[in-house]
Amino acid sequence: MRRRRRTDAKRRQRGETFMDQRIVHIRGGKGGDGCVAFHREKWKPMGPPSGGNGGTGSSIYLLPTPHLTTLSSVPRIVKGASGGAGGGTWRNGKDAEPTIVRVPLGTVVKQLSRDDPRRAKDAQERFEERLQEFREEERWKKIRERRWVHYPGFEDDNLQRETFREADRMLAMEERMLINRRVLRGLIHLDLDKAVETPETEKDPDAPLGLPRAKNWGYLIAEGGAGGLGNPHFLSKTNRSPKTASRGRDGEWISLELELKILADVAMVGMPNAGKSTLVRALTGGRVKSEIAGFAFTTLNPVVGVVRIGPEGWLGGDGDAVYDETALEKNRLREGMDVRGYVESTDMDDETTPVTDGVSSETNAHARPSYDSTIGESFRFTITDNPGLIEHASENKGLGHSFLRSIERSHALVYVVDLSSQVPWEELRILKDELEKYREGMSSKARMVIANKADLLGQEGEEDAEEAKCKFARLEEYVRMEMGADAEGRSLDVVPVSAKYAMNLRKVVGLMVRYVDEARSKVAVQDDDESTLPLDGYEC
Ligand SMILES: Nc1nc2c(ncn2[C@@H]2O[C@H](COP(=O)(O)OP(=O)(O)OP(=O)(O)O)[C@@H](O)[C@H]2O)c(=O)[nH]1
Ligand SMILES: [Mg+2]
Numbered sequence: 106m107r108r109r110r111r112t113d114a115k116r117r118q119r120g121e122t123f124m125d126q127r128i129v130h131i132r133g134g135k136g137g138d139g140c141v142a143f144h145r146e147k148w149k150p151m152g153p154p155s156g157g158n159g160g161t162g163s164s165i166y167l168l169p170t171p172h173l174t175t176l177s178s179v180p181r182i183v184k185g186a187s188g189g190a191g192g193g194t195w196r197n198g199k200d201a202e203p204t205i206v207r208v209p210l211g212t213v214v215k216q217l218s219r220d221d222p223r224r225a226k227d228a229q230e231r232f233e234e235r236l237q238e239f240r241e242e243e244r245w246k247k248i249r250e251r252r253w254v255h256y257p258g259f260e261d262d263n264l265q266r267e268t269f270r271e272a273d274r275m276l277a278m279e280e281r282m283l284i285n286r287r288v289l290r291g292l293i294h295l296d297l298d299k300a301v302e303t304p305e306t307e308k309d310p311d312a313p314l315g316l317p318r319a320k321n322w323g324y325l326i327a328e329g330g331a332g333g334l335g336n337p338h339f340l341s342k343t344n345r346s347p348k349t350a351s352r353g354r355d356g357e358w359i360s361l362e363l364e365l366k367i368l369a370d371v372a373m374v375g376m377p378n379a380g381k382s383t384l385v386r387a388l389t390g391g392r393v394k395s396e397i398a399g400f401a402f403t404t405l406n407p408v409v410g411v412v413r414i415g416p417e418g419w420l421g422g423d424g425d426a427v428y429d430e431t432a433l434e435k436n437r438l439r440e441g442m443d444v445r446g447y448v449e450s451t452d453m454d455d456e457t458t459p460v461t462d463g464v465s466s467e468t469n470a471h472a473r474p475s476y477d478s479t480i481g482e483s484f485r486f487t488i489t490d491n492p493g494l495i496e497h498a499s500e501n502k503g504l505g506h507s508f509l510r511s512i513e514r515s516h517a518l519v520y521v522v523d524l525s526s527q528v529p530w531e532e533l534r535i536l537k538d539e540l541e542k543y544r545e546g547m548s549s550k551a552r553m554v555i556a557n558k559a560d561l562l563g564q565e566g567e568e569d570a571e572e573a574k575c576k577f578a579r580l581e582e583y584v585r586m587e588m589g590a591d592a593e594g595r596s597l598d599v600v601p602v603s604a605k606y607a608m609n610l611r612k613v614v615g616l617m618v619r620y621v622d623e624a625r626s627k628v629a630v631q632d633d634d635e636s637t638l639p640l641d642g643y644e645c
Contacts, residue, residue: 130360
């Protein structure tokens with residue numbers, strides 16, 4: 106009952122929580138105001154104008170960072186610091202430090218358009234809205250206040266001057282140009298799937314000690330506002346004593362939608378109960394903790410695991426391990442603890458497997474985890490366990506198909522079918538159709554069909570074994586005829602396995618290593634980089 110409620114709630118969200126998504130409102134820092142001041146010195150009562158300029162406001166950068174895995178650390182509102190105000194004696198205000206927002210690798214950044222209701226109004230729009238409350242005359246006053254700083258008591262004087270009115274027109278024109286430039290630049294759309302590297306050439310040889318030599322700030326998203334100008338800038342032939350300075354401008358205000366796509370190398374696609382979670386747990390040596398149970402939609406969110414390969418081969422292949430339903434494993438462990446009691450448990454330490462490892466063994470009910478963290482690792486790839494995909498998922502049946510977004514950029518897709526079902530090839534047809542409905546061409550990423558639960562077949566005598574062989578041969582035939590081929594014309598690999606009893610998984614891992622290796626080398630070639638993958642021709 107509780108489970109059904111959880112699944113229904115997930116369905117109502119229409120996949121929105123499958124993805125780590127966040128709307129972030131970004132405000133570049135305001136520029137500091139210019140200063141109106143006059144130089145004072147003993148015996149020199151009428152010194153020249155000496156107001157400094159304001160400093161630039163903080164610009165906002167997005168920096169893709171490899172060690173972050175979620176968007177939860179990204180603030181919803183990012184405000185850049187304001188630039189320092191100018192001072193007397195030609196002292197310019199300080200420029201604000203850039204604001205760096207760290208986001209995980211794989212973040213897709215989209216600026217929300219003007220008509221998007223999730224967008225926050227920018228500084229200019231808010232100001233214009235506020236102006237509506239005032240009468241015409243007041244409005245002009247407010248607009249001028251936003252642009253100018255006056256020497257105390259000289260506002261009316263300044264307004265009389267033609268030079269001031271001319272400068273005001275110039276500032277208004279600049280404001281319009283700035284707005285136009287921002288509109289023409291278009292909406293930001295970035296795919297941050299690589300860490301920002303600073304080329305050697307950009308390193309500053311003169312950087313002071315203690316400061317970074319490279320400006321590795323990431324992608325500029327919102328510019329800080331320019332600082333205002335001090336009163337010496339308004340000195341002219343007709344006005345030898347300018348009593349006005351300009352104010353700093355607002356920084357750029359924009360709203361972004363951040364979306365984190367999981368960048369796993371291999372993704373599992375299968376119908377509910379096909380055994381995807383069991384398989385992922387077995388492949389990762391029991392380290393992936395997603396729940397396993399004998400009913401549909403046990404897995405509600407994609408879960409990523411790591412498959413590790415050591416110098417001797419796959420680090421996870423323990424022939425004795427049995428990856429059973431999580432509830433059963435827990436019960437079994439609890440029973441074991443009851444029988445032996447806590448007193449003995451210290452003697453048993455060596456044999457006891459924590460529940461969370463999710464590994465048990467039929468021969469030894471408390472087998473060690475099937476990996477040894479002390480063994481060196483020479484290669485690794487990531488794999489995602491996904492929720493079940495069913496027929497008409499594209500019409501929001503089951504959990505819908507929006508979770509496929511998260512695996513769109515995986516290097517390879519792997520179909521998992523239940524070989525013990527009546528017609529496993531029918532599952533394949535549905536899965537392929539649903540992938541195509543999600544995005545045309547998506548099924549061409551599929552590289553392998555895993556025929557799971559092979560242990561359930563061929564147990565009852567020779568005839569049964571023969572039937573099982575026939576069924577598998579028919580599945581292979583279907584894959585060859587109906588499932589298409591990859592870019593090199595090879596049809597999909599079909600491998601019978603038993604995820605529960607960790608049987609034939611070495612072959613699966615070997616093939617996956619090949620797909621990942623090929624895909625990564627392709628990417629490396631595209632990047633004009635030399636391939637440094639250590640596992641050319643690797644066989645598990
Ligand atoms: N006999 C046998 N049972 C298996 C095997 N793999 C999985 N099962 C069982 O099949 C059931 C479903 O397994 P899960 O791993 O939860 O299936 P799933 O594809 O992740 O299901 P959803 O998360 O609902 O999409 C559980 O009862 C498993 O114990 C296998 O190789 N052999
Ligand atoms: Mg599952």
